[in-house]
Amino acid sequence: MARFSFLTTTDGARIAYRLDGRDDNPTIVLSNSIGTTLRMWDGQISALTQHFRVLRYDARGHGASSVPAGPYPLARLGQDVLELMDALDLARAHFLGLSLGGIVGQWLGVHAPDRIDRLVLSNTAPWLGPAARWDAPIAAVLQADDMIDTAETFLRNWFPAHMLEAADPVVDAFRAMLTTTNRHGLAGSWGAVQEADMRESLAGIARPTLVIAGEHDTVTAASDSVQMAKTIAGARLLMLPAVHLSNIEFPERFNDEVVRFLRAPS
Structure with a gap:
């Protein structure tokens, strides 16, 4: 994999990113789920770069990016x-974001609509419960000896049983991402989830939007996606028979639907 480039943000964080595809194509930004790196999108790059320049980045606290407090x-x-x-x-x-990346996408759709062309919100939700529910998991991950137990919990929430039981190499790759994630980066990102409540703001998203849901998702319920698609004017809903990582379980369908949506006539 090619080397990363780096941006130092105005608050001093160092964000790792990479670009793939032709410079003269329109750009799509991919934003990853909590506990992963930009490698979670590897299965999308071949399909997307046929039509787009792809900008991927490691969210702060993850991968090759720095871990601010x-x-x-x-x-x-x-x-x-x-x-x-x-x-x-x-x-x-x-912009295409999954899970936490999709929450970031919602924020951009509301607060920076002039910077976003079309928006894909995958396996995400505008609100994930009262803020207090996140206090215990944040404390636990900061106090644990390592990330092993946290990683296994995430994997059970992300993948169907048949992939977990088969010692699937894809699951192993995500386990490696999780166990090498800095605990402070994970906890810091959970802070964003803890504060997020976009339920009242979603109706303000005016960009063309595709909402992708996992029928068996226990992290961001399919019902949340249905409601999001109803709330955002003109939004389309794609329901896949997936758990949480729709792009991993059903990459061909995911890729085809995303490309079709992004290239559809205005």
């Missing part, structure tokens, strides 16, 4: 995307 405000995660776009002279771009 948390918690990370949701607005700060959104600003990281805007500063990346500014540094690359991108006035506008498509």
Whole structure:
């Protein structure tokens, strides 16, 4: 894999990113789930680069990016995307985010609509419960000896039983991402989830939007996606028979539907 490039944000964080595809194609920004790196999108790159230049980045606290002190405000995660776009002279771009990346996408759709062309919100939700519910998991991950138990909990929430039981190499790759994630980065990102409540704001998203849901998702319930698609004017809903990582379980369908949506006539 090619070397990363790096951006230093206005608050001093170092964000790792990479670009794939032709410079003269429109750009799509991909934003990853908590506990993963930009490698979670490897299965999308071949399909997307046929039509787009792809900008991937490791969210602060993850992968090759730095780990500032948390918690990370949701607005700060959104600003990281805007500063990346500014540094690359991108006035506008498509945006695809999954889980926490999808929460960032919601924030961008509300607060920076002039920078977003089309928006794909995958396996995400505008609100994931009262803030207090996150206090215990944040404390637990910070106090644990390692990330092993946290990783196994995530994997059970992300993949169907048949993949977990088969010692699937894909699951192993995500286990490696999780166990090498800095606990402070994970806890800081949970801070953004803890504060996020976009339920009242979603109706303000005016960009063309595709909502992708996992029928068996226990992290961000399919019912949340259905409601999001109803709330965002003109939004389309794609329901896949997936758990939480729809792009991993059903990459061909995921890729085809995303490309079709992004290339559809206005």
